[in-house]
Each structure stands twice: as C-alpha cells, then as structure tokens.
C-alpha cells in the first residue's frame with residue numbers, strides 16, 4: 425500500500441506504507457551510516473519522525489545489546505531501502521519485524537534525499553505519516569509541539585547501579601541514554617539515577633560526589649521551572665551536562681538557547697577544542713543550541729565549537745567545577761574520539777570532593 429509523509433509546509437512525499445497507525449511529530453534527519461537501533465531507542469528522539477539519509481538501513485538487524493532505553497521512542501521511520509536479509513552474529517530480529525512488533529509505522533522506497541533538501545531549506549518541522557494524505561492537516565497538530573516530553577521518558581523512581589563503585593555520581597534523568605550510565609559504570613562509579621524534578625535537598629541525602637545532567641527530548645525552555653534547582657545543584661557538586669543537560673545549565677546560569685534551522689543528527693560532526701586546538705569527530709542529535717551572545721553576562725565561556733556552523737559545543741564555568749557539552753562523548757552511535765570527557769569529569773570529581781565548599 426502507498427503511504428505518505430505530509431510536511432507542515434504542505435509538501436508531501438510517498439513511499440511504501442508499513443504499519444497499523446499514523447504517526448505525527450517533528451520530522452528530522454539522521455546522517456550516520458549505522459546506529460539505527462540506538463537512534464530508535466534514544467529518548468532524545470521521543471515523538472520524532474526520523475528520516476535516515478544512508479540509503480540502506482537495517483543491514484545488521486536488531487540485537488539485544490544496543491538499545492539506549494527500554495524500547496523505541498521515535499514516532500515513525502522513513503528510509504530509502506530497508507534490508508530484508510540482514511546479517512549479524514548477535515542479531516535477534518530484522519529491523520522490519522522489530523518496528524512491526526513495536527507498532528512503529530515506517531515508509532520505505534522514499535526519496536529521502538528530496539525530503540532532507542526540503543528540511544535543510546525550511547528547517548525541522550511538524551509532519552504526519554499517513555495513507556490518506558488528503559485527510560491530514562499538519563497545522564492542526566502543531567499545538568502538541570509545545571508539550572514537555574521529558575516527564576514521559578524520565579525515571580519515576582530513584583535507582584542505584586554498581587553499588588560498590590566510587591565515586592558516587594547522581595544522574596538527573598531527562599531521558600538518559602543507557603550508554604551514559606554504562607560510561608560512568610565503566611569508570612567504576614556508583615551511579616544513582618534521579619527523576620528529572622528531584623529537589624536538591626533530596627539529592628543531598630545521597631552523599632553524591634558529582635552530578636551529571638543527562639540528554640533528553642524537546643526544547644530546554646519547556647523546563648524553565650527547574651532552573652533554580654539545577655543552578656543550586658550545579659553550584660554544590662562537580663557537574664557535567666550532556667546535550668539537554670548542557671542547554672539547561674546555560675539557561676540556569678543566565679544564558680539563552682535557540683533553535684537551529686535544522687538539527688545536528690549524525691556521527692561525523694567536527695568539533696574544535698579551544699584549549700588544545702584539536703578537532704575531533706562527534707556523535708550528535710540536537711535541535712537547540714546555546715546562544716553565544718548570551719554567554720557574555722554569564723560566568724561560562726565556550727570550550728568547544730562546531731567547525732561546520734560555529735555553534736557552541738561546550739561550556740566551562742570560570743570558578744565552579746562545571747563543564748557541559750552539546751555532543752555525545754558516550755557515542756552510541758558514533759565515533760569515540762571524545763570519550764576522555766568522562767575521564768576528565770572523574771578527575772574533576774576527585775579533585776573537588778563533596779566536602780569542598782564552593783563560594
């Protein structure tokens with residue numbers, strides 16, 4: 425059966441329809457050649473329709489190890505071609521069977537290049553995947569775009585992993601990828617994961633050595649009411665912010681964020697480290713960025729910058745042990761060139777123990 429994706433701009437693209445239900449959400453594109461399983465299950469993609477630009481998706485199937493959360497978070501998938509006969513030693517299912525089992529609609533045989541050219545021109549926008557395009561008004565669905573989705577992907581309960589580890593790192597879970605938790609445990613940290621709106625007073629009872637603000641979906645300004653709590657926590661503990669966590673730290677300390685025309689989603693985003701001059705490749709998926717001009721009135725300075733468009737990729741605080749990064753040092757999927765960010769975070773935590781009083 426023929427299926428369609430109808431964009432907010434009114435344009436539509438067709439392909440072969442697979443699925444039981446329509447999908448709606450922000451349409452974004454991901455440029456990595458591999459990593460579709462991580463993308464589908466990364467909570468930062470919650471509710472989005474993802475166009476994969478690599479022309480053949482699914483060629484190593486789905487395995488039990490590469491999930492970033494308990495299941496798919498995207499609302500729909502669009503590909504040029506999906507592999508029917510994948511091959512991998514750890515494979516337990518084809519991508520098609522997995523999407524069907526999870527009730528995620530997908531389109532194959534789509535001119536993905538044409539869609540991406542539209543998005544690059546007009547920006548990420550709302551879209552609907554449907555078999556009856558004439559019945560769809562994408563504009564009527566845009567109200568949903570303002571709804572905060574972090575509460576839907578954050579943990580409801582406080583949980584600790586690697587009980588015997590040290591140091592003790594608290595993660596504020598805005599939709600945390602499993603790979604971030606794994607990276608901390610790999611460094612032998614005891615990790616306690618808190619719901620996104622846990623009060624600092626509650627966290628203080630856990631005797632944490634450091635704090636990590638996770639990635640997550642949506643516009644950081646949807647979480648404005650959390651900023652005073654975030655500022656208080658980051659002022660009390662050595663802190664690392666990743667992606668949404670980075671954006672929230674900037675907002676909490678008086679900076680500002682804005683939406684990119686089209687997001688960075690892929691595995692080869694070049695970033696320059698201003699301290700060393702080194703350029704390295706990073707995994708990214710975000711729509712929002714910290715506004716460089718807004719940093720002037722804050723104690724933050726830009727530590728990393730995107731080589732392609734000059735956007736801010738990381739911040740360092742002038743006096744407090746706070747670092748934040750827009751890209752993903754845990755990769756998953758993508759290059760591991762920046763994995764030493766976790767080692768640097770551990771060094772910061774060890775040199776600024778929890779008994780240290782910051783001014």
Ligand SMILES: NC(=O)CC[C@H](N)C(=O)O
Pocket residue numbers: 468638639640641642643644666667668669709710711712713
């Ligand atoms: N990966 C993330 O944490 C994404 C952050 C935010 N939702 C953005 O799109 O910019």
